[in-house]
Amino acid sequence: MTNQSLTEKRCSERVLIRRPVKFTPLKHTDASDRRLSPNDTLEHQQWNSANLIDLSDCGMGLICDRVAQPNECWLISLTLPTYDNDSPLILRAKVIRSEKIRQQYLIGLEMLHPSAHDLIVIHDFFRYHQRFFA
Numbered sequence: 001m002t003n004q005s006l007t008e009k010r011c012s013e014r015v016l017i018r019r020p021v022k023f024t025p026l027k028h029t030d031a032s033d034r035r036l037s038p039n040d041t042l043e044h045q046q047w048n049s050a051n052l053i054d055l056s057d058c059g060m061g062l063i064c065d066r067v068a069q070p071n072e073c074w075l076i077s078l079t080l081p082t083y084d085n086d087s088p089l090i091l092r093a094k095v096i097r098s099e100k101i102r103q104q105y106l107i108g109l110e111m112l113h114p115s116a117h118d119l120i121v122i123h124d125f126f127r128y129h130q131r132f133f134a
Contacts, residue, residue: 011058
């Protein structure tokens with residue numbers, strides 16, 4: 001797959017960012033379901049670390065040490081500089097691609113049913129980021 005075809009799959013422009021995030025694969029993998037199953041509650045998760053490298057309206061790119069399988073559903077916990085660092089966004093996402101780069105993996109994720117609040121926080125970050133390029 002070429003970079004051009006990957007770009008065309010994105011729903012919007014992406015913002016480059018480097019932020020630590022936490023993630024965990026979900027046991028419940030029905031991408032159409034907006035709810036978390038009882039087995040997927042936040043308290044029962046074993047969190048892994050990764051670095052967020054880009055963010056868009058509908059997805060994100062991560063670098064991590066764990067291989068991912070396409071169509072896996074993950075729970076992502078992240079903070080943005082324009083939002084309260086004590087209240088991370090908790091997003092569900094589906095793995096679209098996973099590519100080994102050196103000793104790590106580049107993971108492309110599509111957000112699944114982000115809430116209106118999540119989208120407001122993300123868009124606020126985009127506006128904050130754009131002021132540096134105005």
